[in-house]
Amino acid sequence: MANRFRLADVLQVTTVDLRDGTLKLVDRSWQTSSPTPDIDYVDLPYGAQSKFSHFERHLDACSLHGFDTVANLIAGANAIEDALEGARLFHDDPLNPTSWWLEANADTESVRRSLLYGGVLNYVTGVGISPLLECEQMLARLSMYRHPLWETISFTSISDSGLSTIGGMWTINNVLGVPPARMGVVEVEKGTAGSLYRVWMGIRDEYISLTNFNPLWECEDGTNESGDCADVGGDATASNNTKVVCDFSVTEAHVIRMSITVADIDAVNDIDFVGRYLILCRCKVTAGTVALQLKSGYSDTAAFAPNEIIYITNTDWRLIELGEVLMPPEGYWASYAPRLDNFELQIFAERVVGAGNLELDCLILIPSRHYVDVVGTDIVTGNHETRIFTHENEEMAALNFSGSNPDTSPELSDRDWYLPVGTSALIIAAERETIQVLGDTVTVRMSYVPRWYSYRDA
Amino acid sequence: MSEYSLRLFSSLLGDGAFITDLSKTALGWRRSIRLQGGYWQGMFTVLGKIDKLQQFFYEYLGYHVQEKVGGLVTWEGMVYEIDLEVNGVKRRRSLDLTSNHISATYINHLNDAVSTTTTAMDDQSIARYGRKEELLILDGFPLQAIEARRDTALAELAWPWSRAVGIRAPRIPVLNVSVCGYAFTMNWRYTTQDTELDTEQGNLTYGATDFQDDAQDFTDWETAAPGDAEYIIGVVNDDDTYTWAYLGDSHAPGNPDIVDTYTDQGLTVAGWNGAGVGGKTPLTYAVYGKISLWLNDIITNDCEFVTVGRLATHVIPVGNSIYPARTLSMPTRSWDLMLELAEMGNIAGDPWRLYVDTGRIAIYEQTNLTPRYYLRKGALYDTVGDKMAMSPWKIKPAVVRDLRYPVRRSEAGSPLLTDIRDIWIDEVEVSTARGLVLKTGLYSPLEQLIDVQEWQKRSYYAHEATLME
DSSP states (O other): OOOEEEEEETTSSSEEETTTSSSEEOTTOOBOOSOOEEEEEEEETTEEEEEEEEEOOEEEEEEEEEESOHHHHHHHHHHHHHHHHHHHHHHHOTTOOOOEEEEEEOTTSOOEEEEEEEEEEEEOOBTTBOTTOTTSEEEEEEEEEEOSSEEOSSOEEEEEEEEETEEEEEEEEEEOSSSOBEEEEEEEEESSSSOEEEEEEEEEEOTTOOTTOOOEEEGGGSEEOSSSEEEEOOOTTSGGGOEEEEOOSSOOSSEEEEEEEHHHHOSSOGGGGOEEEEEEEEEEESSSEEEEEEEEEETTOSSOEEEEEEEEOOSSOEEEEEEEEEESTTOOOTTSOOOOTTEEEEEEEEEEESSOOEEEEEEEEEEOSEEEEEEEEEEBTTTEEEEEEEOTTSOEEEEEEETTEEEEOOEEEEESOOBOSEEEEEEEEEEOSSOOOTTOEEEEEEEEEOEESSSOOO | OOSEEEEEEOOTTTTOOEEEEOTTTSEEEEEEEETTEEEEEEEEEEESOHHHHHHHHHHOTTOEEEEEETTEEEEEEEEEEEEEEETTEEEEEEGGGOOOEEEEEEEETTTTEEEEOOOEEOHHHHHHHOOOEEEEEOOSSOHHHHHHHHHHHHHHHSSOOOEEEEEOSOOSOEEEEEEEOTTGGGGSSBOOOOOOOSOOOOOEEEOSSEEEETTOOGGGGOOOSSSOOOEEEEEEETTSOEEEEEEEEEETTTEEEEEEEESSTTSOSBSOEETOSTTOOEEEEEEEEOHHHHHHHHHHHHOSSOEEEESSOSOOSSOOOOOOOOOOSSOOBHHHHHHHHHTTOOTTOOOEEEEEETTTEEEEEEOOOSOOEEEETTEEESSTTOOSOOOGGGOOSOEEEETTOSOOOOOSSOOSSOSTTEEEOOEEEEETTTEEEEEOTTOOHHHHHHHHHHHHHHHHHHHHHHHHO
16 A cells, blocks of 8 residues: 555545645655653652553644645645644534544555644745745645544454353454554443343453453352351352352351452462452342451461442342452562462451341452443343443543434443453443343444554554 | 543432533542541532533532442542632532521520520422521520521522622633532531430339339330340439449330349349449439430431441440430531540540441441551552552541551550551542542641642642753
């Protein structure tokens, strides 16, 4: 493909060719670079620790020259200024849908584009050149503020169906690019009857491996700790037909009830569980109020890291957010190969009000590094779905759709909702408004654009 | 992309529906959490077009704000006060300036008795914002004048009308929003005094292990023995001595006017404390309820937005064994009273705390003096060995152990914090501008001003350095 350098609207309907148009790019005058990272540093005596904050918006500049009739030179300049104004309006007015882009590619490179925020056209004066165009020549310096990253023109669409709503896992492969990709839209649609009200989705980086990662931890695979907790089978509403029931007959106090280690789930491939997770617990009480608390750490640790105490009163199965954990808690370092088989999650519980039992079904590990949760969805089989948008200006929004019509606006909470390059796994959990039903499944469809710092390598 | 999500919902008195995501529009978001009180105050600024700012200004007062980090609610509160500055004129709408349920107390000169007028209220304002009470203290006027003053006050304060607060040189339109935790709403009402534990008394008789008042029914104040006594009885004898005991079972249904007494809170040793009963004649007595019971009644009766979460642990080797009298000599706002009760601690000298947690539930518990966080290299960690610092948005007031403090020993005497490295944090403030600020009881507004000036100075020099590059 021949090289390209132009301004274009989002649908490529209106374009301004800066390479072969009326105002042409002066040879080798385009100045650009890979994005500038904004990094916060903590200085130490013999070095520093850093934390990435964001990429700065980018300033590209180039020189344009035109040698034509005055009318054509004016038209050429106006076309550029129309594009800059279009970019300004897009960011200024939420009702203006037309974004503007700088498109470019080297010879044999596929086209890439970067979102424009605005720009300036400086009319340069020189010998035989003036803004009054007496000599039918124009020399201009175009400065463009653009998005720090380049992305593809078209979206890549993928999907998966039949995902369980208690930790359904979708492995996503071959995501191109350098920084994480932007997921233009993620749609969640239901595969079974009943309306889903809340959805959690997290995307886990591959780290060491995803092959044996299991986000669903059955509580009965752990250890009952307080003497008044026991595995109870034969409950078809519980995952694996089995749950842990705590009747508080030994003590009602806030003590450890259940523990579970990575080794209880997979003693061989423990390293596949490296990650940062929001822990959901599928649980209920038979009556009253029970206080739950999640703690985490290595099994022999004296002090486990506590999360906040959560009070539950639901008598139907619900997914309760217990807190976040980092596995391993000290991070993962190349200088040694940590093992996770001794990493342990503990559930503490206290009967606060009434005389009901606590029933624990399973724990679900939702990756929380790239994370989103949506409350107030209305996901029903057929034509009701929820779509989560990440627009080109990084603004996120969620909408419920009935057919092709937006229906309602659910609540959206997100953290770094981007798709890692290479291989990753999307983990999903969902529940209805007052109950989590085991048999509910969903289909997830995603359209994403890979991104690069500068040149595309694919 | 920010660590937190900030969302706006309609008033919890309505449907609490999701309105909009404020994460990117709320500039300079900062908020605090207090040990006593829980989610405390927050503020942010909104810039934009006047029509959008005015919509916020006129519609969103009293709305619910929620901060979430990684799926967990880390702060919530109510939009409490909004300042809108347009063309240099600053206008304010504030729930602080609102009272929609007003009465007045006065001295009735006919009989020198303290009387209270009937209440004037605005039902629509109450339905919209919640009941916010005001009690005018007036004297020296006839009743009609006092009632007129009451009505005038209601007319002035029933709604959070926009009030101009200042004029300055015009600049871009700006909206400053203050949000407050729901602990603030616990001070909207005066405590209802509907339970008099000082009783009408008939003939009083001591038993070795019980007490009789033949005009009384003790079934309301009994606790099954053994157990955790919820009431104590204090008796003044005719010789001015004082005898007291924990109340156990009444002798209902046969003799409800008799109640068993115990020397211990666990109701295992029958008898009396204090001056004893041998040779004593009871003159008068009062019954006192446990703090948690009183707190439960106040929250249930006088707190519209907060519900009872957990007011006492059921594990009671010690429990909270202070039993205050439930009589108030003057009208007292509910949070002020509850804070006073919580700060009493318990008989053993342990500190207790009362706070409003996520979901607007009230928690009353003994303050945990075990280090919750560990301070190392200027950041807080969950455990001693953790390498990943905690998000500042998840930090709550607790005891912090400073691992870099070079001295490791105990203080003399019997301090609450036995390790000299431990710091008791009363308030945690987090902001996008300054990050995490931990405040102890000695943190003063002056120090905060110095912090701000230091930050401004660093920002200025950093900016100057940028210009010179």
